[in-house]
Amino acid sequence: MRDVAIIGVKTTKFGENWDVSLRDIITEAGVGALEDARVTGEEIDAIIVGNMSGGQFIEQEHIGALIADYAGLAKELHVPATRVEAACASGGLALRQGIHAVASGLEDIVVAAGVEKMTDISSTSASTALAAAADREWEGIMGATFPGLYAMIAKLHMHKYGTTSEQLAQVAVKNHANGAHNPIAQYRNKISVEDVLRSIMVADPLHIFDCSPITDGAAAVILAPADIAHKYTDTPIYVKATSQASDTLALHDRKDITTLAASVEAGKRAFKMAKLTPKDIDLVEVHDCFTIAEICAIEDLGFVKKGEGGKFTEEGNTAIGGKIPVNTSGGLKACGHPVGATGIKQAVEIVEQLRGDAGKRQVDGAEIGMTHNVGGSGATAVVHILSRDR
Amino acid sequence: MRDVAIIGVKTTKFGENWDVSLRDIITEAGVGALEDARVTGEEIDAIIVGNMSGGQFIEQEHIGALIADYAGLAKELHVPATRVEAACASGGLALRQGIHAVASGLEDIVVAAGVEKMTDISSTSASTALAAAADREWEGIMGATFPGLYAMIAKLHMHKYGTTSEQLAQVAVKNHANGAHNPIAQYRNKISVEDVLRSIMVADPLHIFDCSPITDGAAAVILAPADIAHKYTDTPIYVKATSQASDTLALHDRKDITTLAASVEAGKRAFKMAKLTPKDIDLVEVHDCFTIAEICAIEDLGFVKKGEGGKFTEEGNTAIGGKIPVNTSGGLKACGHPVGATGIKQAVEIVEQLRGDAGKRQVDGAEIGMTHNVGGSGATAVVHILSRDR
Numbered sequence: 001m002r003d004v005a006i007i008g009v010k011t012t013k014f015g016e017n018w019d020v021s022l023r024d025i026i027t028e029a030g031v032g033a034l035e036d037a038r039v040t041g042e043e044i045d046a047i048i049v050g051n052m053s054g055g056q057f058i059e060q061e062h063i064g065a066l067i068a069d070y071a072g073l074a075k076e077l078h079v080p081a082t083r084v085e086a087a088c089a090s091g092g093l094a095l096r097q098g099i100h101a102v103a104s105g106l107e108d109i110v111v112a113a114g115v116e117k118m119t120d121i122s123s124t125s126a127s128t129a130l131a132a133a134a135d136r137e138w139e140g141i142m143g144a145t146f147p148g149l150y151a152m153i154a155k156l157h158m159h160k161y162g163t164t165s166e167q168l169a170q171v172a173v174k175n176h177a178n179g180a181h182n183p184i185a186q187y188r189n190k191i192s193v194e195d196v197l198r199s200i201m202v203a204d205p206l207h208i209f210d211c212s213p214i215t216d217g218a219a220a221v222i223l224a225p226a227d228i229a230h231k232y233t234d235t236p237i238y239v240k241a242t243s244q245a246s247d248t249l250a251l252h253d254r255k256d257i258t259t260l261a262a263s264v265e266a267g268k269r270a271f272k273m274a275k276l277t278p279k280d281i282d283l284v285e286v287h288d289c290f291t292i293a294e295i296c297a298i299e300d301l302g303f304v305k306k307g308e309g310g311k312f313t314e315e316g317n318t319a320i321g322g323k324i325p326v327n328t329s330g331g332l333k334a335c336g337h338p339v340g341a342t343g344i345k346q347a348v349e350i351v352e353q354l355r356g357d358a359g360k361r362q363v364d365g366a367e368i369g370m371t372h373n374v375g376g377s378g379a380t381a382v383v384h385i386l387s388r389d390r
Numbered sequence: 391m392r393d394v395a396i397i398g399v400k401t402t403k404f405g406e407n408w409d410v411s412l413r414d415i416i417t418e419a420g421v422g423a424l425e426d427a428r429v430t431g432e433e434i435d436a437i438i439v440g441n442m443s444g445g446q447f448i449e450q451e452h453i454g455a456l457i458a459d460y461a462g463l464a465k466e467l468h469v470p471a472t473r474v475e476a477a478c479a480s481g482g483l484a485l486r487q488g489i490h491a492v493a494s495g496l497e498d499i500v501v502a503a504g505v506e507k508m509t510d511i512s513s514t515s516a517s518t519a520l521a522a523a524a525d526r527e528w529e530g531i532m533g534a535t536f537p538g539l540y541a542m543i544a545k546l547h548m549h550k551y552g553t554t555s556e557q558l559a560q561v562a563v564k565n566h567a568n569g570a571h572n573p574i575a576q577y578r579n580k581i582s583v584e585d586v587l588r589s590i591m592v593a594d595p596l597h598i599f600d601c602s603p604i605t606d607g608a609a610a611v612i613l614a615p616a617d618i619a620h621k622y623t624d625t626p627i628y629v630k631a632t633s634q635a636s637d638t639l640a641l642h643d644r645k646d647i648t649t650l651a652a653s654v655e656a657g658k659r660a661f662k663m664a665k666l667t668p669k670d671i672d673l674v675e676v677h678d679c680f681t682i683a684e685i686c687a688i689e690d691l692g693f694v695k696k697g698e699g700g701k702f703t704e705e706g707n708t709a710i711g712g713k714i715p716v717n718t719s720g721g722l723k724a725c726g727h728p729v730g731a732t733g734i735k736q737a738v739e740i741v742e743q744l745r746g747d748a749g750k751r752q753v754d755g756a757e758i759g760m761t762h763n764v765g766g767s768g769a770t771a772v773v774h775i776l777s778r779d780r
Contacts, residue, residue: 001495017754055519056445060526062477065769068636074769075643078655082483085473087452093472097487104494105391129445136450137411168547194414244470246458254463266469379455379464380471 003226004102004237005367008037009348013218015186022058022117022218023070029165029341030071030113031216037222037232041073046138047081048098050090051116051340057119067113087133088289090114091343092373092382095221096242099384102223103239110385112136113220114345116338119156126214133376135250135262146289147211149251149377151203154292157258158205158260160307165205167310168342169196172209174319179330186336210291215336216330219344226390235355237357240276241385243269250381255360260287260378265302267372270383278302281385282366284324285346287374288331294318297372301383320363328353328361328375343373343382348381356387393616393780394492394713395626396402398427399738403609404726405576410430412448412507412608413460419608419731422504426624427612431463434498435629438488440480440504441730446519448507450542456664457503464714465493477523478679480504481733482763482772489774491631492613504735506728511717516604520729523766525640536600536679539641541593547648550697554687555595557700559586561681562589562723564709571750576605576726585768597768600681605726609734611741616780625745630666630758631775633659639769650768653690657762660773663694668692671775672756673743674714675736677764678721687762688716690772717744718751733763733772744778 010032012025026049034041049067054060064081065349066073074081091114113317118126132141133151159161173193178184178263196209222232228235245265251257271277278301286301288294295309303324304312312318329335329349331344348370352358365388373382400422402415416439439457444450453613454471464471474483481504488502508516521530524539547553549581563583569575586599588597612622621624630647635655641647661667668691676691678684685699693714702708708716717726719739722732738757757779763772 002509023527030679051450053445055522056451059518060528061443061446061522062524062639062766062769064476065636065765066525068532068641069643069769074636074638075651078635078637078652080635081476082487082634083475085451085475086454086471097472100494100496101490104496106490106494128449132445132451133447134452136448137413140449150637179503185503244472245468246455246471247457247468248464249452249456253459262468267562269636313628339480375455376452377451 001103002105004099004239005224005226005229006221006351007224007229007236008039008222009043009351010036011184011219011345011348012217013184014215014338016119018119018215019033021029022054022115022386023066025218026067026113026214027070027117030067030111030222033220033222034370039109039222039232043075043109044079044111046101047079047111049083049092049326050094050343051083052085052087052116053129058238081330085154086380088339089343089373089380089382090340093094095174095243095343095347095384096382099239100221102225108225109369111220112223112344114341114343115218116339116340118214118218123214136252147203147206148203150292151288152251153205153257154205157292160258163310165197166193167314168210168291169193171288171294172196173285175331175333176326178361179334182330185330185334186213187334188310206290210245212289212332212337215338217336217338217341219341219348221344221347237351237354238387240387241270241274243273243383245381247379251377253331255361258296258379260296260300262356262378262381263297263374266381266383267301270385274385276385280368281370282368283328283363284326284327284370284372285329285349286372288333289337295324301372322362325363328363346371346373351388354386391493392495394489394629395614395616395619396432396611396618396741397614397622397626398612399741400424400426400528401574401609401735401736401738402607403574403607404728408509409607412505416457416503416505416610417460419610420501423610423612429499429612429622433499434463434469434501435467435499436491437501438484439473440484440733441473442477442480442521443474443507443519443638445468448510452490454526467630472629477765477772478721478729479733479763479765479770479772480730483557485733485737485774486634486772489629489632492615498615500613501610502613502734504731504733505608506730508604509606509608509729513604528601528640537593540680540682541596542641544595544645547682550648553700556583557704558600558681559583560703561678561684562586563677564716564719565723567602568710569724572720572725575720575724575749576603577724596680602679602722602727605728607726607731607739609731611737627741627744628777628780630777631660632662633663633773637769641700641767648688650686650690650771652768652771653687653762653764656771656773657691660775664775666775670758673718673753674716674759674760674762675739676716676762678717678723679727684716691762715753718753736761736763737774740776744776
């Protein structure tokens, strides 16, 4: 296996972008990443794109070919383009498939991208579309949507470990504070614990400020063999680990719904592959589709003991400057959550941090970062570890 | 790169299978292929599944995790499971991704599967869902569905090359004759040229018997490194080539719509990789979503000169016993076309033929076979070459 480096990155503005379509934003992200890497179209061997549901959101499947087409890589060059999907972990999977393609020696320059255009249908329909990430025959058909599923996780976490609504709110407060410094974030306003607790209840105990929004957005990274990365950039960022794990689709089939076993397993596999431990990680982007999800994630990945994530957050340990900065981008909560793009955006944030380009969000001396991307309520988890040093 | 072998195969009955759901048929195919390969669950390193649109057809995305779950591979083993999509070429892409995973040395035993459950919604909705494989903003929005797009290809083919409705009909007649001997085929009735010409017109010049049907079905193959294939089976079938190419999504952006440039390019790349020519191929499964598509395919892959596919078919050269038997399974036309499963089913047919297990469909002395899987109207093409000999 060859070492792999990220040599270019780009994320579009996340938000309700009604004046552009999916093909516009994915082209902006792809071309931006290529420019960042100073790579030409002729050099591209393959495109892998993560997208959860173009079919449901905009009646457009076959998005790999669409991207190759709109990037001008289809007509003469016939560049192979593949869509991968694992619900909200689609972006993370695209990164993983791209890394595999380069690591194996089958391809040299690969574009790994993610995109979702979610605001072109009503929010009710968006919730229905997203519910397709859960078990349709056992959960969706009963009316379960994701706020409801994560609310059950939150309720049990509170019951077992004494986690409080204030602690959940702290996740949102911290992520909005980070997002305020991120130019591409959907929400750049700071909020208080009181703001969260006073916001309308979506699914008890989750208020609307405990939930990530519906978002349009795209992101792309350019992958290359580590041996030639310096041809393109002075600051390649190296892939130290990629891992993926599955779990049951329905919550009711799990022994303990406060633990996402796929996250635990993907984390373990990644640390083993990188020969690292949680102590070695300088910052992490985790999948905070709901505030409770961030608390579970930092526990499941081993940054804090199970049950102590709420207290750990409340004490400020996950803020920039804390023991382990979590979601410096603003996370899914404040930066936004265009589901297929999120896993790639997480990698872009880590690359910008490790390059020292994160501006007011910069984690001092960041050398090793991690991304954690979850599909549905945890039936898929994808973890990557990235490093300044090869 | 390591050599890769197919060590187990299974296709479910194709048809309108209203008594089973997607999870039932994909589990039947996966478990059947594992039994055929005598592989246990613990040995599986990864699952790759092709599926075009679980979201639109059955409101279920995240189908990789669903399969791992229902196969009992998620809860304890956490086997990574990934869905890939390129419209009707999703199955071919799953096979290709699986081959890459094994060839690279990253995985040993990989399940490559495909599935589509299409009959749980009305046929009008199925046509709308399928139209998402075309360019939504330039074709779908104008009302174009696939019969219309392929009808335009057929019209121009007739105009430029003198291809006749009778020659198109011959494709359907031959594929129904083959399907009659295939126990898993959706249609096992023989038809005549007159039957085709008398059937209702869907989009001039395509009658309903020129069109592949709406189908439920699943298929799976088990991949392993060639070096250990004989541990599992006495008749491993070896992968000699895998290739993929893109083209513009919309027909109007192409120089000549009677040529699918992605098929031409994928064919060339596959022959180059295998160091073979069309003359070396003993049988081929091509993507006959419409009768005209089979004629274009045998031309684009180089089995006959451009424009001569209709005459070549009329003369019986593509029948079993002819110069190059095409679609011995019955093809998409008679065997059925569960879009995400088709690319895998094509490989299963070639494996059964090369093993000598194809019964009354058997091509005598078949040693090398090819599959050709197309997404949409040709924006994606995926080609594989399989062989009895390593």
